[in-house]
Amino acid sequence: MITKTRYLDFLDCPKNAWLSLHKPELAHLFELSEFAQGLTEQGNVIESLARKRFPQGVLIQGIAEKALAATAYHLAAQTPVIFQAAFQVDQFFIRVDILEYDKKKQCWNLYEVKATNSVTENSKQNDHIEDVIFQKIIIESSGVDLGRVSVLHLNKFYVLRGQIDVDNLFHIQDVTDQAEERFIETAEMMQYAQKTLEQKDENSINCACIYKGRNSHCATFVYSHQDVPEYAIHDIARIGASKKKLAELVDKKIFDLKDVPLDFKLSEIQRLQLESHVSGHTFIDKPAIKNQLDQLIYPLYYLDYESFASAVPLFQGFSPYNQIPFQFSLHVQDSIDAQIVHYEYLHTKHVDPSLYIIAKLEQFIGSVGSIIVWSKSFEQGVHKNLWQRHPEHQEFLENLNARMYDLAEIFTKQLYVHPDFKGKTSIKKVLPALVPTASYATLGIQAGDVASQSWYTMMYGSLSHDEQLKIIQDLAEYCQQDTYAMYAILMKLYEEISS
Ligand code: SF4
Numbered sequence: 001m002i003t004k005t006r007y008l009d010f011l012d013c014p015k016n017a018w019l020s021l022h023k024p025e026l027a028h029l030f031e032l033s034e035f036a037q038g039l040t041e042q043g044n045v046i047e048s049l050a051r052k053r054f055p056q057g058v059l060i061q062g063i064a065e066k067a068l069a070a071t072a073y074h075l076a077a078q079t080p081v082i083f084q085a086a087f088q089v090d091q092f093f094i095r096v097d098i099l100e101y102d103k104k105k106q107c108w109n110l111y112e113v114k115a116t117n118s119v120t121e122n123s124k125q126n127d128h129i130e131d132v133i134f135q136k137i138i139i140e141s142s143g144v145d146l147g148r149v150s151v152l153h154l155n156k157f158y159v160l161r162g163q164i165d166v167d168n169l170f171h172i173q174d175v176t177d178q179a180e181e182r183f184i185e186t187a188e189m190m191q192y193a194q195k196t197l198e199q200k201d202e203n204s205i206n207c208a209c210i211y212k213g214r215n216s217h218c219a220t221f222v223y224s225h226q227d228v229p230e231y232a233i234h235d236i237a238r239i240g241a242s243k244k245k246l247a248e249l250v251d252k253k254i255f256d257l258k259d260v261p262l263d264f265k266l267s268e269i270q271r272l273q274l275e276s277h278v279s280g281h282t283f284i285d286k287p288a289i290k291n292q293l294d295q296l297i298y299p300l301y302y303l304d305y306e307s308f309a310s311a312v313p314l315f316q317g318f319s320p321y322n323q324i325p326f327q328f329s330l331h332v333q334d335s336i337d338a339q340i341v342h343y344e345y346l347h348t349k350h351v352d353p354s355l356y357i358i359a360k361l362e363q364f365i366g367s368v369g370s371i372i373v374w375s376k377s378f379e380q381g382v383h384k385n386l387w388q389r390h391p392e393h394q395e396f397l398e399n400l401n402a403r404m405y406d407l408a409e410i411f412t413k414q415l416y417v418h419p420d421f422k423g424k425t426s427i428k429k430v431l432p433a434l435v436p437t438a439s440y441a442t443l444g445i446q447a448g449d450v451a452s453q454s455w456y457t458m459m460y461g462s463l464s465h466d467e468q469l470k471i472i473q474d475l476a477e478y479c480q481q482d483t484y485a486m487y488a489i490l491m492k493l494y495e496e497i498s499s
Contacts, residue, residue: 001093002194007134010193015207019220021197029219035449038456039115042311046115047097049312050152052166054098057081067095075144078103089141091194096135098152107147110135111172115311117156117320119173128153133179133186150174154320160313169312169320211247213240214423228255231277235423236270269414276419283417286497289410293493296405299369300490302331302340304482305382306451306475315352317389325382326353326455329479330364331487336494340487346475350459354386358393365400372486374427376406407486410493431485434492440481444474451478 002010010017020030032040051057058079060070067086074082082099098111112132120127128151139146155171196205207224209217214234221228232255233239239246245265254260257277266274272283307323314324326347331340345360347353365371373379380401387394410416411425420433428446432439440446445454457463458471 001088002091002190002197004094004131004134006197007092007190007193008131010197011130011189013208013218014193014196015205015224016218016220017193018197018199018202018205019223022200022202023223026220026223029223033449034453038453043115046154046311047113049164049166050098050111050113050170051083053152053170054081054083054100057083057098059083060085060095075108087135087138087142087144089138091198092134092138092190094135094138096139102147105147107145108139109147110139110149111152112150114151114153117154119151119153119175129175129178129182130186132175133182134190136179137183137187137190148174148176149179150176154311156320158313159319160316162316164312210250211243213238213246215240231257231422233257233260236266237273237423238267239270272414272417273421273423276417277422280419282419283414284496285415288413288415289493290497292410292415293490293497296370296372297368297403298333298335299366300333300372300487301365301369302329302333302372302483302486303365303379304329304373304479304486305379306448306455306479307382308452308456310456315354317352323382323385324353325357325386327451327475327479328357328361329476329483330361331483332364333487340484342480342483344476344480346472346479348459348472354389358386358390358397361400362393362396367399369403371400371404372407372490373404374406374408374482374486376404380404407490416493416496427482427485427489430489435485435488438481438485438488440478443477443481444470445478451475 006017006021009020019026051059058074058081060067060074060082062070064086067084068088071082071085071087074085078101080101083097085096085099087094087096096110097113100109100111101107102109110132112128112135114128116128119129132149132151136146136149151173152170153173155169158165158169199205207221209221210225210228212234213236217234222230228234233246233249236257249255249260249264257274260266260274275281276283305325306327307325309321309323310318311320313319313322318324328345330343332343333340343360343364345357347356349356371379383397383401387397408425408427411421411430418430418433421429428440432441445451454471455475458468458475463471
């Protein structure tokens with residue numbers, strides 16, 4: 001069966017959709033991350049809330065034949081609103097979020113519920129209208145008269161005041177005209193998808209990512225290209241933007257970085273990465289790094305936040321997907337030779353953490369000294385959101401932003417290139433390369449998106465007390481590691497430039 005999800009997967013990548021259908025042994029490569037599962041759960045919550053806008057709705061229970069029979073019954077009975085109506089035409093099978101009967105026009109209006117802030121926020125190539133047209137074609141082919149078709153998505157301007165107001169939380173965008181315009185195109189694409197997915201020979205569908213940089217690759221790339229090393233030409237910094245260069249190497253079957261000809265045209269950044277890998281040497285621009293570090297003013301405050309973006313606002317004054325900062329770690333260093341002192345805050349109350357966070361920052365951070373962060377746009381954004389909700393603290397938070405120093409820039413500007421970075425400049429790559437005794441590998445939580453989801457599960461999931469305590473401990477260790485890592489990296493840089 002080609003469901004809506006499979007069709008959309010096909011539009012994203014035919015090869016990947018084919019592999020997920022025909023290669024069950026690759027199932028582990030398609031497993032959803034904890035973060036992706038969290039997004040799915042948020043989507044389910046949004047769908048339940050959307051149904052509240054249609055109090056007369058009847059939910060079609062069961063699957064397959066049972067759902068098809070129940071749908072046929074309610075269509076015939078002209079039930080005012082049907083949730084999860086089932087339709088099947090040939091190989092295509094769908095469940096429709098909401099169908100509403102228009103008595104006057106004697107037809108059905110369709111609503112596709114999306115946990116996004118607009119109609120266009122979807123996968124790389126497709127908007128949600130494609131999703132709606134797919135359903136329209138199948139419903140109309142079943143002999144059902146369809147009227148207006150709409151996407152019901154979150155209203156990004158909604159601000160929670162009091163109880164959730166489902167009428168204002170959502171925005172209904174009528175996409176009937178666009179669906180008409182693209183109808184034939186989508187019908188043709190559905191036929192093409194069916195034909196392609198039915199093929200038995202996997203070699204008839206190419207994995208096009210051989211001509212794209214690593215960021216475009218999905219987990220099955222390693223299966224489709226077993227001749228490409230784990231660290232390859234696809235990992236050259238920004239090679240995805242230089243399509244011609246990558247194509248030239250691929251067409252010559254040059255995948256290993258060591259095989260790239262010396263005279264092959266690369267940018268300075270790309271050349272440094274390559275030379276570092278081939279020679280095994282670390283390149284350090286000591287004068288430029290010294291110039292950067294001379295800007296720092298002690299005491300230094302190494303600061304890092306963790307946050308959660310909830311589709312449904314959890315607290316007063318929040319809009320859909322506003323970041324909720326729930327934790328910070330702060331290491332303070334009074335002078336270059338001083339020991340660091342650690343402070344932290346992890347929010348475990350079921351109220352807005354904003355004022356708790358601000359109060360702790362005001363308690364721990366003095367009026368002088370550089371604030372060291374890794375990729376400052378995130379931390380600066382957290383502060384901006386905080387002062388927009390609490391303007392009385394704007395001066396303090398703006399001052400923190402003005403004093404911020406982004407340590408990641410030493411690495412993104414290639415002032416320090418280590419062969420173990422392998423073209424990446426995340427703190428998780430940089431730390432073990434510069435300070436081999438420190439790493440994230442032993443931590444219970446090892447990534448920001450897992451931290452984010454874990455906090456939400458700890459706060460709102462049905463966990464035992466011991467499970468909650470374990471997450472609290474893991475979160476504390478993870479966030480602390482980020483600020484300790486910045487301290488350890490900075491000390492290593494001082495050591496390097498003075499040697
Ligand atoms: S690596 Fe790219 S082209 Fe290949 S299957 Fe994955 S997404 Fe598709």
